[in-house]
Amino acid sequence: MKVKKGDRVIVLTGRDKGKEGEILRVMPAESRVLVAGVNMVKRHQRATPTSQGGIEEKEAPIHxxxxxxxxxxxxxPTRVGFKVVEGRKIRVARLSGEAID
Known part of the structure; x- marks a missing residue:
């Protein structure tokens, strides 16, 4: 995967198309990422002795x-390429050639 936790991304398709956010979590086994403020879903949470119940909103993973x-x-939006600089492999933006890492 060419994305890492903390990267700034933009959503290309779906109901949140055009939204920008930071990657909170990467799930390489499922090819999914969790982006802050994107693909919000409501979860009905039962009350526990430590927390109050109710409907909470949280992010769901997207492909x-x-x-x-x-x-x-x-x-x-840009694609990502790789370049070897000073013996280190770094990610670069294909649009401008700027280093991402």
């Missing part, structure tokens, strides 16, 4: 193919 990195320079 990694439905998000794209935001180019650091252009602020537009």
């Amino acid at each position: 990694v193919s439905n998000v794209a990195h935001i180019d650091p320079r252009e602020k537009k």
Whole structure:
């Protein structure tokens, strides 16, 4: 996967198309990511001795193919490539060539 926790991404498809957010969690086995403020779902939570019950809203995972990195320079969606610089492999934005890492 070319995305990591903390990356800024934009949603390409679905009901949240165009929303931007930071990746909170990456699930490589399912090819899914959790993006802050995107794909919000309501969960009915039962009351416990430590917390009050009710309806809580939280993010649900979306498929990694439905998000794209935001180019650091252009602020537009971009694909990700790799380049070896000083013996280190780094991620670069294809749109501007700017380093993402």
